[in-house]
Amino acid sequence: MKTADVAIIGGGPAGLFCAFECRLMGLECILVEALGNLGGQCAALYPDKEILDIPGLPRVLARDLISSLVKQTMQFEPQYLLERKITNLTKDVEADAWRLCTSHDAIACKSVVIATGGGAFDFNKIPLPEARQFEGVSLFYAIKDKSAVQGKIISIIGGGDAALDWTLALADTAKTINLIHRRDNFKATPISLERLAALSDQGKVKVFTPFQLGAMAGHDGRLTSITLVPSFGNTAANQIPLDTDVLLACFGLATARNSFESWGVNVENGKIVVDKASYATNLPLVYAIGDIAAYEGKITSLLSAFAEGAAVARSIRRQLKSQTELDCRGSLAASQR
Numbered sequence: 001m002k003t004a005d006v007a008i009i010g011g012g013p014a015g016l017f018c019a020f021e022c023r024l025m026g027l028e029c030i031l032v033e034a035l036g037n038l039g040g041q042c043a044a045l046y047p048d049k050e051i052l053d054i055p056g057l058p059r060v061l062a063r064d065l066i067s068s069l070v071k072q073t074m075q076f077e078p079q080y081l082l083e084r085k086i087t088n089l090t091k092d093v094e095a096d097a098w099r100l101c102t103s104h105d106a107i108a109c110k111s112v113v114i115a116t117g118g119g120a121f122d123f124n125k126i127p128l129p130e131a132r133q134f135e136g137v138s139l140f141y142a143i144k145d146k147s148a149v150q151g152k153i154i155s156i157i158g159g160g161d162a163a164l165d166w167t168l169a170l171a172d173t174a175k176t177i178n179l180i181h182r183r184d185n186f187k188a189t190p191i192s193l194e195r196l197a198a199l200s201d202q203g204k205v206k207v208f209t210p211f212q213l214g215a216m217a218g219h220d221g222r223l224t225s226i227t228l229v230p231s232f233g234n235t236a237a238n239q240i241p242l243d244t245d246v247l248l249a250c251f252g253l254a255t256a257r258n259s260f261e262s263w264g265v266n267v268e269n270g271k272i273v274v275d276k277a278s279y280a281t282n283l284p285l286v287y288a289i290g291d292i293a294a295y296e297g298k299i300t301s302l303l304s305a306f307a308e309g310a311a312v313a314r315s316i317r318r319q320l321k322s323q324t325e326l327d328c329r330g331s332l333a334a335s336q337r
């Protein structure tokens, strides 16, 4: 089982900056994120928005802010676990430790920072009953390693930026790409649409609109073909069978609220109630920061998330390290200044 001084739940701006501050304070830290990438709402909901209210940065794209934040945090090497949704928090009285449970393992830690924002992000899934058997083998919602799909026939479903970005990114890797959308028009930047048109002219990408996924076929998790049905006027005669090795579904993200009731933290109107000065919850050594934390005068913003992360790291350090340790070791922070 993984262990740490601090486990941070949520890899959004609050969790990321808190991980940086914890490492700066000399604390062993694990950050756990439900999604396969870091950045929370900035990365998932508004990567191309210009943010105007970060001190010292007159304007910054949300995606660039997250990329810098990740770089800043990773220089002090916190451990991080992606694609792990924390489902419960329990106290191991004997070990005097908190235990964070995911669906398949657990993390033991001395203190916990809940930075779960609006909830855990997850990809909207293909609604066909047969889809599950292919997940992770030949059906994906994002591709982690392009080399794993080298030379394959890839079918991509979706009509937004993500579908177009993946089509463009995989065009040189795939044997062929089929791009399928239920409407005639794609919602993407003009530059992406121009590049798509060029790839289509070269025969590298075949575009199917307005079509939807009707069925998936294969065995042992390996897809062999899919069937497209027209969005309007579906009959057996106008369905299209398509050989497919890999299916990539780009249906956007859903947010699942955490059910904190079983965690034991005090919740009001869906937010965790914390002490205004320390961001402590009602549980010992359990804190909440960022959008999920509620206290009088709370401003829901990136700036608050960062400030709360920094304050909590200092609180935890004071609680966990003895005075001697604090005097002798100082902190990484002190040596940096």
Ligand SMILES: Cc1cc2nc3c(=O)[nH]c(=O)nc-3n(C[C@H](O)[C@H](O)[C@H](O)COP(=O)(O)OP(=O)(O)OC[C@H]3O[C@@H](n4cnc5c(N)ncnc54)[C@H](O)[C@@H]3O)c2cc1C
Binding pocket: 009, 010, 011, 012, 013, 014, 015, 032, 033, 034, 035, 038, 039, 040, 041, 042, 045, 046, 049, 050, 051, 052, 053, 084, 085, 086, 087, 115, 116, 117, 118, 119, 120, 121, 258, 289, 290, 291, 292, 300, 301, 302, 303, 305
């Ligand atoms: C469209 C839009 C524009 C915005 N513009 C601005 C702006 O210009 N300036 C500004 O200051 N603020 C802005 N905000 C607000 C800002 O994005 C939030 O205040 C900020 O993202 C809060 O960060 P967070 O880390 O608390 O939460 P989030 O960003 O929501 O991150 C929480 C993370 O925790 C993960 N998570 C949740 N539950 C679990 C679990 N059980 N296990 C593991 N992981 C979990 C989620 O997957 C997510 O990645 C904007 C928000 C939106 C929606």
